[in-house]
Amino acid sequence: MEIKVEALTLKYGDNVAVRDLDLDIGEGESVVLLGQSGCGKTSTMRCIAGLETPTTGRITVGDNVLFDASTGVNRPSHKRNIGMVFQSYAIWPHMTVFENVAFPLQMQRSSKADTRKRVLETLELVGLEEFADRGASMLSGGQMQRVALARSVVMQPSIMLLDEPLSNLDARLRHRLRGDLRELQQRLGLTSVYVTHDQEEALALADRIAMMQHGRIVQIGTPDEIYGRPRSASIADFLGVGNILDVEAVDSTHVRLAGADFTLRVPAYEKATQLRAAIRGEDVLTADDRPDGNIITGHVLTREFLGASAIYRVEIAPGVQIEVYGSKHRPLRGGEGQEVRLSIDVDAIQVLPLDVDDLPPADVPTTAHAEVAA
Structure with missing residues (x-):
């Protein structure tokens, strides 16, 4: 079902956790x-779940207010x-997996036959059909999280909310389970609405990502859009862009690197009070590999x-350093x-305001809706 959040505000006394937030989520869509x-992401989800009472706003799922x-x-x-599905598994250790x-079906007073059928189908869906009679306390962390997921899915919910469900797992297991999810x-x-502070998780799980800062959505788009075109330097920094450099405007296609005596050729940009050049480390090559870019020694x-x-961390001016990523196929030719x-290609540099607030308000379509293929 579709989820529609309109003008949502949540306050705790003088503290504003969610600030006039609008969000449309299409049927079958996964928004992270x-x-x-x-930043207000968990508070927003808890408002949808009914675990928090918003101060103002409206929330609908399908035709239901x-x-x-x-x-x-x-x-x-x-x-x-x-x-x-929560960060903590919240399963009962004295019960079996089945x-x-x-349990939620029993609370809904489903018949024993229907309960057994739906539970076994759901356990097969999450790969736990062989563990139905095992005590929950004997499971691994990943298996416990699958039980928690199965307990939510078996209810045949209208929507699914997931609050950092993989954060307690080790890196290898997180990687495998997010693919399964x-x-x-x-x-x-x-x-589904998925809450996380992990940008890799967001990129892997989302049809669209809603980037939140200070209780509001500051950018929303597909993973490709968010990764490739962050709207501010603070967003780029959170998304793992290794090089966020202070720059000063020279003209519409050049900026001067603060603390250095050279300029960079850049794509056209909007001027703002505080400008940063965002450059991913994988986009910095050696001058031999790309002799026609911005050349820096x-x-x-x-x-x-x-x-x-x-x-590699390279000092390009006193106190100014950049990260350069290398691989066995493309090593940086030079030791410590x-x-x-x-060489940095012109199109690999994004000149951004420090924060979205530095841009004109009309430039922020936070309720944009993306169609999801069936």
């Missing part, structure tokens, strides 16, 4: 709320038909070896202390 701690401050409608959380998953969401056509300070790749000549 992404941002640092305290879940909350409307103007008319006093506030449907209790247990009557919203919403599945939730009993854990069956995405496959399950697409197979069931579940409309520097000295290698450190090399961080990561196996298949390496990160050696001089290197680097």
